[in-house]
Amino acid sequence: MGEFLNFFEIMPAWQKLSWIVGCLWFSWSLEGFIPLFELQYQKWKHAWVNLAFLATTVTINLLFGFLTVVIFDWVRTNEIGLLYLINLPIWAELLIAVMTLDLIGQYWVHYLLHKYKWMWKFHMVHHSDSKVDVTTGTRHHPGDYFLREVFALLAIVLAGAPLAYYVVYRIVTIFFTYLTHANISMPYWLDKTISLVFISPNTHKFHHHFERPWTNTNYGNIFSFWDRLFGTMVYDDPRKIKYGLDVLDEALDEDIVYQFKIPFDKNIKTDY
Numbered sequence: 001m002g003e004f005l006n007f008f009e010i011m012p013a014w015q016k017l018s019w020i021v022g023c024l025w026f027s028w029s030l031e032g033f034i035p036l037f038e039l040q041y042q043k044w045k046h047a048w049v050n051l052a053f054l055a056t057t058v059t060i061n062l063l064f065g066f067l068t069v070v071i072f073d074w075v076r077t078n079e080i081g082l083l084y085l086i087n088l089p090i091w092a093e094l095l096i097a098v099m100t101l102d103l104i105g106q107y108w109v110h111y112l113l114h115k116y117k118w119m120w121k122f123h124m125v126h127h128s129d130s131k132v133d134v135t136t137g138t139r140h141h142p143g144d145y146f147l148r149e150v151f152a153l154l155a156i157v158l159a160g161a162p163l164a165y166y167v168v169y170r171i172v173t174i175f176f177t178y179l180t181h182a183n184i185s186m187p188y189w190l191d192k193t194i195s196l197v198f199i200s201p202n203t204h205k206f207h208h209h210f211e212r213p214w215t216n217t218n219y220g221n222i223f224s225f226w227d228r229l230f231g232t233m234v235y236d237d238p239r240k241i242k243y244g245l246d247v248l249d250e251a252l253d254e255d256i257v258y259q260f261k262i263p264f265d266k267n268i269k270t271d272y
Helices: 002-009 013-033 043-078 090-115 117-127 134-138 142-159 163-181 188-194 201-207 225-229 256-264
Strands: none
Touching: 002 163, 013 134, 013 163, 043 134, 043 142, 043 163, 043 256, 090 117, 090 142, 090 163, 090 225, 117 142, 117 256, 134 163, 163 201, 188 201
């Protein structure tokens, strides 16, 4: 187990990038074989719009890289966080770390992105996609992703997670992000079973429904029990879903200039 964690501790950037590309390719391939919806759109044009947001995400990751290293050193030097209060086998500590990071760095920041108007304006860009597929998982306004990174740093401090645990968490998060956004159809029994513990593809699709209250449900990324615990879980027939947002013009969901300007457009209604 120690060697396994050491691998992630020293994992080079090219391997992390390869994982991102591999998860995208895997989910993209599944969409071709088992689509949930027969979406009528230019798939590559749609992809390039969303991948433009991925470029800003990678840039923000690089900017946060130095700060993240400083935080890890500070946590280790001062022995701060949950993991310093317990003494468990490595596998148990890793599971606790991933759960804590998922709760704070995914569920809670996502919940807040829907609850506060100024945060929601940034997050609206992610929900504005009316043709949800694997590339939608890359569609985050820089302001949205910046807030997520801030909460990720907070989660590191509270968990007391070492670097290796955090890298494992990010690796798992990437897989779930792309798979749950992918336009794929899974057998009901399989998806429902997966959803008992994890966020399944169908589970996350309800979060992308174009109107409330479904939009304000299923905030989790890896584990579904956070939504069950806090009463934000729904599950139904995914074919009832219509993607996008009822307060935005669907025709502009691939206008990248318009999308970047959404958080600053005072004429856009937010229902808050």
